[in-house]
Amino acid sequence: MSNVNKFEYAPAPESSALVDIKSEYGLFINGKFVAPKSGKTFITINPATEEVLSKIAYAELADVNLAVAAARGAFTKTWSKMPPAERGKYLFKIARILQERTREFAVLETLDNGKPIRETRDTDIPLAAAHFFYHAGWADKLSYAGLGQNPKPYGVAVQIIPWNFPMLMLAWKIAPALAAGNTVVLKPAETTPLTALLFAEVCQQAGLPAGVVNIITGDGATGSLLVNHPDVDKVAFTGSTGVGKAIAKAIAGSKKSATLELGGKGANIVFEDAAIDEAVEGIVNGIFFNQGHVCCAGSRLLIQENIQDELLEKLKERINLIRIGNPMDKNTDLGAINSAAQLGRIKALADSGDIEGAMRWSPSCTLPTAGFWYPPTIFTGVSQSHRIAREEIFGPVLSVLTFRTPQEAIEKANNTPFGLSAGIWTDKGSKILWTAKRLRAGVIWANTFNKFDPASPFGGYKESGWGREGGRHGLSGYLKGDN
Ligand code: NAP
Numbered sequence: 001m002s003n004v005n006k007f008e009y010a011p012a013p014e015s016s017a018l019v020d021i022k023s024e025y026g027l028f029i030n031g032k033f034v035a036p037k038s039g040k041t042f043i044t045i046n047p048a049t050e051e052v053l054s055k056i057a058y059a060e061l062a063d064v065n066l067a068v069a070a071a072r073g074a075f076t077k078t079w080s081k082m083p084p085a086e087r088g089k090y091l092f093k094i095a096r097i098l099q100e101r102t103r104e105f106a107v108l109e110t111l112d113n114g115k116p117i118r119e120t121r122d123t124d125i126p127l128a129a130a131h132f133f134y135h136a137g138w139a140d141k142l143s144y145a146g147l148g149q150n151p152k153p154y155g156v157a158v159q160i161i162p163w164n165f166p167m168l169m170l171a172w173k174i175a176p177a178l179a180a181g182n183t184v185v186l187k188p189a190e191t192t193p194l195t196a197l198l199f200a201e202v203c204q205q206a207g208l209p210a211g212v213v214n215i216i217t218g219d220g221a222t223g224s225l226l227v228n229h230p231d232v233d234k235v236a237f238t239g240s241t242g243v244g245k246a247i248a249k250a251i252a253g254s255k256k257s258a259t260l261e262l263g264g265k266g267a268n269i270v271f272e273d274a275a276i277d278e279a280v281e282g283i284v285n286g287i288f289f290n291q292g293h294v295c296c297a298g299s300r301l302l303i304q305e306n307i308q309d310e311l312l313e314k315l316k317e318r319i320n321l322i323r324i325g326n327p328m329d330k331n332t333d334l335g336a337i338n339s340a341a342q343l344g345r346i347k348a349l350a351d352s353g354d355i356e357g358a359m360r361w362s363p364s365c366t367l368p369t370a371g372f373w374y375p376p377t378i379f380t381g382v383s384q385s386h387r388i389a390r391e392e393i394f395g396p397v398l399s400v401l402t403f404r405t406p407q408e409a410i411e412k413a414n415n416t417p418f419g420l421s422a423g424i425w426t427d428k429g430s431k432i433l434w435t436a437k438r439l440r441a442g443v444i445w446a447n448t449f450n451k452f453d454p455a456s457p458f459g460g461y462k463e464s465g466w467g468r469e470g471g472r473h474g475l476s477g478y479l480k481g482d483n
């Protein structure tokens with residue numbers, strides 16, 4: 001191994017004093033923080049230290065009823081009557097406040113989620129602001145969305161988001177819903193409620209009319225109450241395929257419309273003519289970004305057989321340089337796993353890789369003693385029948401398969417119940433187009449990976465979900481066309 005491995009970095013911690021975390025949070029209903037009628041609370045912790053951050057209100061039926069009623073009231077009395085350009089002004093205001101308060105949001109997200117500050121600061125929060133800017137521009141141009149001259153909002157949208165990109169998923173949900181004229185009740189994940197609650201304060205700061213955005217906290221049972229509420233017009237969900245299926249069943253036969261962004265098992269395909277060093281960066285970004293807690297992660301690496309040895313050697317050399325540890329340190333690449341439960345799922349699936357005969361490799365690294373951690377891991381000798389090739393691990397674990405011909409790459413890439421993302425690495429533009437045309441994946445990157453833009457639709461085929469988020473396509477999930 002080269003000397004480069006001996007680099008030492010001085011600690012460069014971001015300050016947690018930048019955020020003011022309250023000891024307790026209520027539910028944000030009708031423009032105000034209120035105590036839960038349930039009288040119940042739960043805690044959220046910092047998964048990198050297991051330290052308790054705050055006590056959070058737990059919403060039950062009476063609370064859900066109040067939140068949906070607030071959203072309905074705001075929809076009929078205020079939001080649907082407001083001139084679209086005025087709605088746009090509120091979205092611009094929210095976007096600007098998010099930009100002004102980026103550092104505060106980034107620190108809070110890192111503390112509550114465990115992801116590195118470098119990512120929250122450079123990706124999560126700037127992209128969240130970008131989604132509000134982008135959709136602010138749409139508010140008064142909806143007749144150009146391709147849905148007829150006078151598309152109409154659904155009404156009350158219930159939005160349920162996961163813990164992997166809490167603030168970014170909030171923006172993906174709330175920005176298009178409001179631009180299209182809907183009002184919302186959003187439920188963040190149990191382990192990461194804090195940035196959504198700070199966003200509630202941003203709504204107050206922007207002077208958003210009461211009830212247009214309601215944030216209620218709780219767990220899966222709270223989410224289920226929201227989905228099943230009779231006065232809801234639209235359900236937007238991001239999370240596991242299992243819960244997505246349960247939601248689809250729950251709303252079947254009702255008038256509720258749904259957008260479901262579910263899991264993935266993305267194939268990252270490296271052809272023999274690819275620029276290897278660039279591909280290595282893309283593979284690392286594809287699976288280790290956000291600890292691999294990414295639905296569109298490039299979690300199945302498909303390498304053309306004749307370059308396997310060279311590529312794997314370079315990949316291991318690169319993984320040796322990944323810095324794991326304190327997510328608040330600006331030098332950290334890989335942070336904490338979001339929860340003990342997720343760590344358990346990752347361990348169990350990775351262990352199945354050992355049992356089923358794949359070969360495990362991890363760099364030698366010291367993991368912190370408190371908190372939840374998993375080293376970057378690659379499995380070689382993976383066959384298509386292995387669980388680690390079929391199931392979403394949602395952690396920093398890469399399954400490596402090989403192929404000999406482009407046709408075999410396509411067949412292996414498409415051999416999955418999912419269809420969210422894929423990557424193609426080759427020197428030839430014609431091969432990119434040939435491959436992309438044959439892949440059954442909603443998002444395909446070529447010679448790059450994990451690039452996001454609010455103007456670009458995101459979503460999948462098969463068990464990866466229904467509908468798209470972002471761009472003009474995403475707006476159609478919040479608008480009823482003239483026909
Ligand atoms: P999950 O259970 O699907 O949770 C996603 C959201 O849905 C959370 O807000 C959750 O609440 C809520 N929820 C849970 N059960 C519900 C129900 N019956 N009705 C309505 N809402 C419900 O996902 P998870 O447990 O956090 O993660 C499990 C697996 O899901 C991961 O290993 C990963 O494979 C996958 N996942 C995928 C994505 C993605 O972006 N596609 C994101 C996260 C997870 P609570 O969290 O408060 O319980």
Ligand code: MG
Binds near residue numbers: 045046111
């Ligand atoms: Mg937390």
